[in-house]
Amino acid sequence: MPPKQLVDPFSLQVGNKKETTLADVAAHTAVTLTDIRRWNPQLDVYKISDKLPAGTIVHLPQTLSERGNPYGCFFTIGEAEDAMRKLEARLDRLLEEEGPNLPELPTRRVLSKMERIVTQVKEEGERQLARVREEYSECERRPALLQFLVDLEPVKRLREQLDEEYDGRKLRLKVMDEGNSELFRQAEPRYPNKGIAASLRHNVIDTSEDFCLTEHSHRWEFTFFTPGSTTEPQETWAVLSCQSLGTLLDTFVCRNCIPVNISKNAFFFIGGTFYVDNRHAGEGGEDYEDLTAPIRHFDPCGEGASTEGETRQKNIAFGNCPVKYVSQTTFGDLNLRLGEYGVMRHLGWCNHYFYLSSVTSLRGFDRDDHTRAAYPQRVMKTPTRVVRCRLCRSHPATVVCYNDEISPESPCPYCVPCFELLHATDEGEVEEGKFFAIRLPQGKYYTA
Structure with a gap:
């Protein structure tokens, strides 16, 4: 048999059946022309409308299958914040110079409705x-x-x-024409901001020393989804560019966090880079595991390899992604796009999609919001809902089973009748030696 030829899933080969230009590639892949040229310097000789020769390989960034709604170019948070800070300073100088020379606005003669x-x-x-x-x-x-x-x-x-x-149609306003209704329609926020009480703004306070020489000027907001979902937002956290990724990892809590000894292994995948949490590797190192290794060393052909180097060479997909560490990386070092999905895996197995949703200037905020101790700060939280029993799907769940062989998933929520029906013996006793279960007191239910 001829040897199997591996195909890079993050590249595009131009065919000969249809004319393809750089504009077509950008529209098809949702990657900007600037980023395409940055990853493919050999394509600089082609204009945006030039036909690409058949067989041309266009390399693309490593992304997830669920990409979200990305827009704009890739950028580094730290560099973008410096640029915005300089722009605001220039606008302030311009206002200071030109403000006294601005003419006074004439008295308004037309009253509002x-x-x-x-x-x-x-x-x-x-x-x-x-x-x-x-x-x-x-x-x-x-x-x-x-x-x-x-x-x-x-x-x-x-x-x-x-x-x-005041009928806009009689005033012949373009915004009132039926043909322009979609053009002038005000976009509704995808996830409306929820009022956050002061007691819910923080889970863990960043107590590390603030060595920043310049005053914090912007905060970066990341929206997280519920475990395994890309449609149900859970909450939005605001961070500063000088904080490490570990501060956000420590403050994040989801429904799968249980009050027992859980795995500390975690990682982020952002902008084609893995960020591994190795902060507990020095604590004996017995429970430490690089969760990205199976992903990076995966052999798509299933042939195996004798050494780790060969495996990495065969995996031309995520194996080419650089690996960095959470403790050594700040949010200012991240290279990403607005709206592009990333993944956070914590507790050793729980996955959350998330994305950079917005950046907000701290001008006009309270003085306390300019300090590092105020972040990570929860700025949005969706209303919680009761988790129903996995078996009957009608009653609220009050028992959760972990590592249960007869449960369809782990953790698996149950109501008390279904839990006893599935796990109790004829004498009504439950053998909990084969699994781990957490029971809530009467009147309490699991929420998500």
Whole structure:
């Protein structure tokens, strides 16, 4: 048999059946032209509309199968923050220089609809005031009859008149045309911001020393999904660029965190790079495991290899991704895109998709929000819901089983009747030596 030829899943080969340009590649892969040229310097000789020769290999960044809604170019957080800080300084200088020379705005002559309503209602009230006082006296000043003394017809006619006068279709505004409704429609936030109480803003406070020479100017917000989901957001955390990845890993809690000895092994996959949590490797090192090794050394052909080097050479997909450590990496070192999904695996097995959702300037925030001890800070949390029993799917779960051979998953939530039906003997006793179970007290339910 001829030897198997490995195919790089993060590359694209131009065929000969259809004309392909760099613009076509960018549109098909959702990667900007700037990034395509940066990873493929051999394509600099081609213009955006030039036909690429058949057989041309276009290398692409290592991404997940679930990419989210990425947009823009890849950038480094630290460099982007410095650029935004310099831009704000230039705008401040420009405002300081040109502010005194700016002409005063002329007095506004056209009143808004609300101002017109308030003004004319006030005038109508003054016109009716004398009559209402006279009739109110005749009614022996009974408050129950006061509402019948006010003539509302002039106000109703005023409302109809102003509605017609301020009708955007009669003013020929482009925004009111039916054909432009989608163009001018205000985009709704994908995940509306939830009010966060002060007691919920922090799980773990960053107590490390702040050696930053410049004042913190921006915070970077990452939105996490529930375990294994790409559609159910869990919460959004704001961090500073000078903080290490470990601070976010330590503060993150999900429904799979249990009050027992759990694995500390974890890693991030962000922008084509693995970031491994090795902070506990020196504590005896018995429980430490590099969770990225099976991914990076995976042999897609299943032939195996005699040495680790050969395995890594065969895995031309994620095996080419660089590996860094959580303790030695700050958020300012990350190279990523807005909206591009990454993965965080914690507890040794629990996976969460997440992405950089926004960056916010700290101008106008309280002084306390400029300190490092205020971050990581929870800025959004979706409402929790009761987890239902995995067996009957109708009752709330109060028992969770781990490492149970007869459960369809681990952890697996059960209600008490289903748990006893599945695990209890004929005498009504539960043998818990074969699995680990956590029971909540009466009246408490698992939520997610």
